[in-house]
Amino acid sequence: MKLKTLAPIALGLIILAGCGSKEPQQAAGSGTAPPAAGQPAPTQPASGQPAPGTVPEGASTPPNTATAPSAAPAAQTTPPPPPPPKKYVVAAGTPISVRTLSDVNTKNVKSGNEFEATLQGPLQVDGHTLASSGASVIGVVTNADQGGRVKGKASLTLQLARIHLTNGHTVQIHTNTVTQQAKSGTKKNLMRTGIASGAGAAIGAIAGGGRGAAIGAGIGAGAGVATNMATRGPAAEIPPETVLNFQLTSDLVVTGK
DSSP states (O other), X not given: OHHHHHHHHHHHHHHHHHHHHHHHHHHHHTSSOOOOTTSOOOOOOOTTOOOTTOOOTTOOOOOOOOOOOOOOOOOOOOOOOOOOOOEEEEOTTOEEEEEESSOEETXXXXXXXXXXXXXXXXXXETTEEEEOTTOEEEEEEEEEEOOOSSSOOOEEEEEEEEEEOTXXXXXXXXXXXXXXXXXXXXXXXXXXXXXXXXXXXXXXXXXXXXXXXXXXXXXXXXXXXXXXXXXXXOOOEEOTTOEEEEEBSSOEEEEOO
16 A cells, blocks of 8 residues: 555656756746857856946946056256366566555564555456455565664665455465665764864863864764764664555465355
8 A cells, every 4th residue: 555655656756856857948948049069158247246348337437547657767967067266376576566554664663573554556367356456465574674883774674475355365475575774874973973073172272272172173073983883873764655566476376266
């Protein structure tokens, strides 16, 4: 009884299984035709995914992330160095005239003392003014000789040492020397001796007549010579506002800005 009952049930299950295998085939046949032999099957997008190359509705277009090739950097050029400052040369032998500002004499200066003066005219080279008229100039007394007590005149020897330029710098210069001698004191000395001789003769005449006068004159002359020996001659002097002319003995090189 059990076998007879099971046989119909098994047969029904087999029939049901055969019907289920045909439905997928019919469903597949209702779609697109299968690809021809040798042709790859077209890929179908997954359910819910947009087709390739399409933008979903409501989505913004993605920006183009590809960047254009950057231009080659410009060649960097080094600027040329600035030109060296120009040099101005005042040649040796150039005259330089100055005007003294104060009195310079052998009574109040010694060798090595400095004196002040101003430039008499502008110092120019190639149209460029290196020192303006009136620029400060410093000189030095290279020798101050007061003269001998018996003979010899007092003298002053001067030389320029520095000059103030228009660029604000003070530079050393080398010039020749200028000498100023005192006026001769011989006439004054002779007059002094004559006065002394006359006084001696008068005293001798009073004392002893003619012979005494002769003796007195000799005594007076000796006294006059002694006075001259004890007295110096006049001082050598260069008054203020005196123009002195010098010359450069070596080139003066001035560097411009």
